[in-house]
Amino acid sequence: MPPRNPERIRAQKPRIGVFVCHCGHNIAGVVDVKRVAEQLSKYPGVVYATDYEYMCSDPGQELLKKAIREHRLNGVVVAACSPSMHEATFRRAAGEVDLNPYLVECANIREHCSWVHDPGEAATQKAITITRTMVEKVKGNMPLEPVEVSHKEKCLVVGGGIAGIQAALDVAEAGYEVILVEKSPTIGGHMAQLSETFPTLDCSQCILTPKMVEVERHPKIRLLVNSEVEEISGFIGNYRVRIRKKPSYVDPDLCNLCGECEKVCPVRVPNEFDRGLSERGAIYIPFPQAVPSTYTLDEETCLGIKPLICGKCAEVCEPGAIDFDMSEEIIEEEVGAVILATGYDLYETKALPEYSPDDPDVIDPLQFERLLSATGPTRGEIRRPSDGKVPKTVVFIKCAGSRDPELHKPYCSAICCMYTAKHALLYKHAVPDGRAIVFYIDIRAPGKGYEEFIHRVMEEDRVLYIRGKVAKVFREGDKLIVWGVDTLSGQRVEVEADLVVLAMAVVPPKGVEDLARTLRLSCLDENGFLKEAHPKLRPLETLAGGIFIAGAAQGPKDIPQAVTQGSGAAAKAIALLSAPTLTHSPEVAEVDEELCSGCRVCAPLCPYGAITVEETAQVNELLCEGCGTCVAACPSGALSLRNLEDSQVESMVEAALAELSPAREAVEVKGG
Amino acid sequence: MADGNGHEPRIVAFLCRWCSYAGADLAGTSRIKYPPNIIPIRVPCSGRVDPAWVMEAFARGADGVFIGGCHPGDCHYVSGNYKARRRVTLLRKLLPQLGIDPRRLRLEWISATEGKRFAEVVTEFVEELKELGPMRAEEAAQDVR
């Protein structure tokens, strides 16, 4: 095979130094290190070989540096432990005496040899062979420099729920500009809808609204509500974003929240914030503490703005805040980092027809939160939607749509056990003579104070927990009949209930796929949540450098977890934004345009979208992570991976099998 | 079957650095013994393994070629291991036509925590290759036929 990048083939003759480490007895007790050094000193390309007790020690590194200078080495192999241990150490040492770090490699003769074999000839032979393969690799290595790139010092946060709020505040506090994009007219997310929070029972809005106000007041945060991210393009440190902002038709600076406009609005539609349990006008404020604190005119439900049909609201607006001439804005920004905190939705109750989801007294948990909330449609009194009566028996059905791989969602929605316990407790506090019955599969309470909370609900508040699934909910006159089984006693259970709360599965919000698509990433998991770069070690990152995730966007999460992730993602973003320049490993793929036929086999294989093909393929070295999958697939040999070229691997294979070569020739002669 | 008495098979192993190479490291750290017949070559991902390398290894007299990658779904680069699996499936079909027993090519998913499994799989592979006998004998037998 012809060399791929002839102009880059090293002009110098190899002058490689080999340093065999004893690692005390760890290597020397099994492998004859003197012989390894002696054998390697005769190997083509090697001009110096020695052995030493501890190569990683200070004197060991000094020895290495001295030899590089004295023997004018242009490549180094340290035969020692795994490269994951000391590759960085030896590369740094070489760099100190001006040998390019990428010309230094480790031959792993400890983990892969002395620690797994018995002392003797075979282990020594293997150590020699492993070291020879690494000499072959170094012969083909090119000096490389880390790729440096400048970046923007601004951060985009998508989603104004608690995770996004926390992330935006932390990044802004560090001194960086933040653009916070929220699709609804207010920030606050689902947390703003909640009554009280488990397990401490502090009032959700009381702890949330100060943070919302902080966002509004923060000089470094630009808040864009009624806005959606249409497109994100670019790469780490340098993303271009396009945001579409719907007009609110109300000037927030002039609006004084008097509410006269909504009173005269002839439109009545279900209020989303109360999950349809109340009505709102076309001009409305989601809740009194909304941020930005202003009314919003919803053009979808208004009788008509262009042309104007009604206009009553503007007539009564004293400060003249209503402006029908406002129009949609497209906002373009350049940012260095992006935090996706797009939150969650609830699985629709309609998906569970066996539970009579169309009955007004069969509700979802956020509806129950609104019934409990002092700012809710009943001012915090628990009254059932159908007739406003106080329900005397409330049945809570957990895992509604969760943990059901056959029909619904396979996963556990994580928060339902806790909020259901809270719901039952708050209900019992509000209606002491009422009955609260919880149907459950099992109880998951792995958080600080969570298990204790469940016990309190069961024991102090005497909520009845029945282990078993509910088969059917149906109406009979004034009552909802709940058929279930108690799997502990094996008995059928029938309950006459006034209100049924379905603890619906947590699902990804609508629109998240579109966002994922604009990122050109396989970044959704099998359930549609945003996928982290590594489930254990990189939970806040996506596979696109500089794009982070926080909160329920990644999977069901409670408030403390969402806040933790918001801060975590912010820390990641700050680390990126505060770096003087970004560096990226140069050991990535590159294209020989002479050889590339533009066949496009490579581009779809790349999980990072790093390859674009016009006439020929182009690799964006900042996006490429260096996996080499495209290289192995390239039919014309135009792609190569820096410092792991095919020719290098071929020489390594040859060295790995070298002792066999004479025998092979003999057979070939015979066979031929 | 060829007589493999006393034959020590030679194996070239392409190990992805994130999982299998690290698994082999762990076998070392845990001092789990296995036969010394294997020479590992570190690659970024099993998806980097070019089928040509496998053929090169056999042509140079390897008795076995081993490819180690991350478990499905765990590839550090998302999906390189799926591509490796596809390539190995094709290679396995091709090998018999060249007179090479497809059992001589192994693809295994070994995570960074599976040091013990790495040792076991290598031990088993060496045993299997011993039974298959030297590569040359097999090719020669093929030639005779």
Ligand code: FES
């Ligand atoms: S990184 Fe291990 S198989 Fe891709």
